[in-house]
Amino acid sequence: MEFSKWHGLGNDFILVNGSKETISNYQQLATQLCNRHFGVGADGLVIVSPGDSADFNMRIFNSDGSEADMCGNATRCVARYVYENGMTDKTTITLSTLAGIITPELLFRDAVLETVKVDMGEPRLTRKKIPMTGNPDEQVINIPITVNNSVYNVTAVSMGNPHCIIFVDDVESINLTVIGPLLETHSFFPRKTNVEFVQVIDRNTVRMRVWERGAGITQACGTGACATLVASVLNGHTERQAVIKLDGGDLYVEWGADNHLSMSGPAVEVFRGKFLL
Numbered sequence: 484m485e486f487s488k489w490h491g492l493g494n495d496f497i498l499v500n501g502s503k504e505t506i507s508n509y510q511q512l513a514t515q516l517c518n519r520h521f522g523v524g525a526d527g528l529v530i531v532s533p534g535d536s537a538d539f540n541m542r543i544f545n546s547d548g549s550e551a552d553m554c555g556n557a558t559r560c561v562a563r564y565v566y567e568n569g570m571t572d573k574t575t576i577t578l579s580t581l582a583g584i585i586t587p588e589l590l591f592r593d594a595v596l597e598t599v600k601v602d603m604g605e606p607r608l609t610r611k612k613i614p615m616t617g618n619p620d621e622q623v624i625n626i627p628i629t630v631n632n633s634v635y636n637v638t639a640v641s642m643g644n645p646h647c648i649i650f651v652d653d654v655e656s657i658n659l660t661v662i663g664p665l666l667e668t669h670s671f672f673p674r675k676t677n678v679e680f681v682q683v684i685d686r687n688t689v690r691m692r693v694w695e696r697g698a699g700i701t702q703a704c705g706t707g708a709c710a711t712l713v714a715s716v717l718n719g720h721t722e723r724q725a726v727i728k729l730d731g732g733d734l735y736v737e738w739g740a741d742n743h744l745s746m747s748g749p750a751v752e753v754f755r756g757k758f759l760l
């Protein structure tokens with residue numbers, strides 16, 4: 484099976500052309516391929532195939548085999564992948580995901596790719612749409628959750644996938660390996676959740692670290708960066724555009740007047756190969 488290895492700020496993915504490869508068990512393939520000792524190694528597996536309602540269809544599987552509704556960093560990688568492999572000559576590309584249609588745009592300067600800007604759609608803010616237990620029509624802004632005998636004030640935002648955002652004074656002091664999985668699997672989140680700890684730097688800059696649902700600590704999370712900006716605005720911490728400083732680098736996110744989130748950042752192809760198992 485041929486694959487291409489990509490990353491968006493160190494959040495790394497194995498891309499497979501679904502129209503060239505026959506896959507019987509996606510979950511098993513994802514855990515095999517994403518294993519960093521016995522496989523290729525990645526945070527996720529992305530299957531790209533021709534779209535019905537969009538230019539392409541993308542399915543995203545976390546390294547634990549679970550299927551994700553949406554993946555921001557992977558959309559940037561898929562956009563470059565389909566363009567640079569001659570699968571399209573469009574530079575604004577529609578991708579069908581379980582979370583809806585997502586539209587990345589390749590931005591060039593003097594014929595050199597400068598960045599990939601993605602229309603990530605609208606945030607979902609009610610418990611029903613996160614999803615989160617409790618009153619379905621209620622928003623979750625700065626609500627206390629007790630975990631491990633500590634209280635965490637949570638803001639919940641969905642970008643098609645669930646995010647639990649917590650503001651702290653120093654993200655480096657958070658033991659993400661311990662608290663991340665406890666919040667990820669908390670009973671308040673019936674489909675589990677991604678977990679972001681955020682330190683506000685100024686009104687246009689935040690530092691964020693992430694424990695991802697189904698993947699653990701990653702270097703960056705695109706949907707998490709968008710959810711972080713929404714939570715930062717809702718809590719009065721930032722303006723509607725900000726630099727989200729992640730372990731793997733910076734994402735530039737804006738929450739537009741049209742209520743759409745726009746995320747801009749890099750996408751890098753590292754190597755190609757053939758999986759033999």
Ligand SMILES: N[C@H](CCC[C@H](N)C(=O)O)C(=O)O
Binds near residue numbers: 553
């Ligand atoms: N682990 C996430 C999917 C990948 C999201 C992240 N890598 C991104 O860039 O948005 C979930 O299960 O919702």
